[in-house]
Amino acid sequence: MTHLLRRGKATKTALVEDDFDATLTELPLLPRERIWGFWQHSWVNIGLAVATWAFLQGAAVAYYVGVVQAIASIVIGYGISVLLISLAPCMPSVKYGIEQFVGLRSAFGENGARLVMVTASTVLAAAWSAVLAIMFGHGLVTVANQLFGVELSETGTAASLLALVAIIVSCLILARGPVSVEAVCRVIAPMLIVILVGIIVIVFTRNTWSELAALQPLGGASDDGHLSFLLAIELNIAGGFAWWPNMGNLARLSRSSRAGFWPNWMGIFGASVVAAIVGALAALSLQIDEPTQWMIPLAGAGIGVVALVIVCMANVTAILSQGYASMVALKGGGGRVFRMAAWPWLIAVILGPAAIMVFFPAAVYDNYGRFLSWGAIVLAPLCAVQLVDYYVMRGRQLHVRDLFLPPSESRYGYWKGVNVVAFVAVAAGATTYSLLLNPVSYEPSELFRYTTASIPAFLVAGLLHYVLTRVVVQPLGVGGYEKKA
């Protein structure tokens, strides 16, 4: 994504190898290659944050809580996770100009970080692409039902086939290279912002604040309001952590640490919060949890269908953004295999699994909250391990040359390029999460009502990484940790 965002004037329609661009690689960036100040980084951040997944986020929150607690939980949840993500991976990436998964080698080892990167860039990107494609399918089924008077099921084969169309169209656009991706995104993104503003205007025109504040959650009034509030907060912490695989590589292009830190508060915090709140308001005022069902009741059949088509197109642009960012990450940080891989193969790696997942909407789309928690189970501990390793264990100092040396020569070599201790810490964090909030049933434990799940998972992973590193790794003299006098 960073590549496409900085090369708006490119004239060729496919990636060209002779036009050297270090941002497409895992090379440490030179000062002249850091192209973003505060506002450039902020606008990119905002552009990525305002997407259709914010509607899903708002609707998921509205299932548990009413308007007031929805607003509070969205701000609290995103605030916590954005703060943590802004510290790691963003700060190491911006300080040294390094690709975020290259920076992760200091904590996980070269091969360990590559495993994390390939997993995050393929599994999560495929899952998110499937979610967006299914939303596309639902939207077009609604449009067809409205225009042609048919009664296609949103959960039927037609919706899945249309979702598959979204994936295929995305593949074709991606195959044409970054210029076509940018052209599509540039047209659709402003339209989506108009829709967001339109929803706010319509909701507040039809309802007073008192009426909105009195609305019941979509899941009905809960006997345990506190637990519902904590579940909503957890959803939003997980929603913020979902940005972890992408944000370091955006910050990498910033000219200063401040320009790499504060724009996250403008974009994945500010813009995501506003968009998710709009989603929650729409869901609660209509008492409908499916975003594609909001437009026609809100704006009428004519404008509503147009808005719905734009939302469908916006899902394609979000797939393109997600897919492109992941492919650039794979090409830049996936090692020789991915660096030499042809572009179509990378598209197949990212979107191939999504093309299958659209036929199983219950796995991701219908259970959005569970899907988010599957990501947070791993991402919160990953963030914790990197944060503790970089700030506490290494005092914000990395040896850049060693990040690129083979494991046998690097101080970050660990055991054949894998820091087992870091993975143990992540596993412990993931287990903690699972014990507090069952990722399959989404049933919280008794303790969850006091702790949430992501925060303890983060704390356990970070603490265990610290203890095991001090007790096991450091005495063995591996990992390049400075020995205490």
Next chain:
Amino acid sequence: MDDARFDRELQDRLRLVDGPDGSTITVPDLPLRDFLVAVISLSLAIVALIWWSY
């Protein structure tokens, strides 16, 4: 990019990082004041929102 060009670029950049002007390649850390502003602002917001929402 082929391996040879990548390796050449990497070595050039690592020489710059390791050289006496290495500090011009990296950017200074985030000032502690910025971190504290973010943490304190977020903490106050959380307290206010919890108070508002109950």
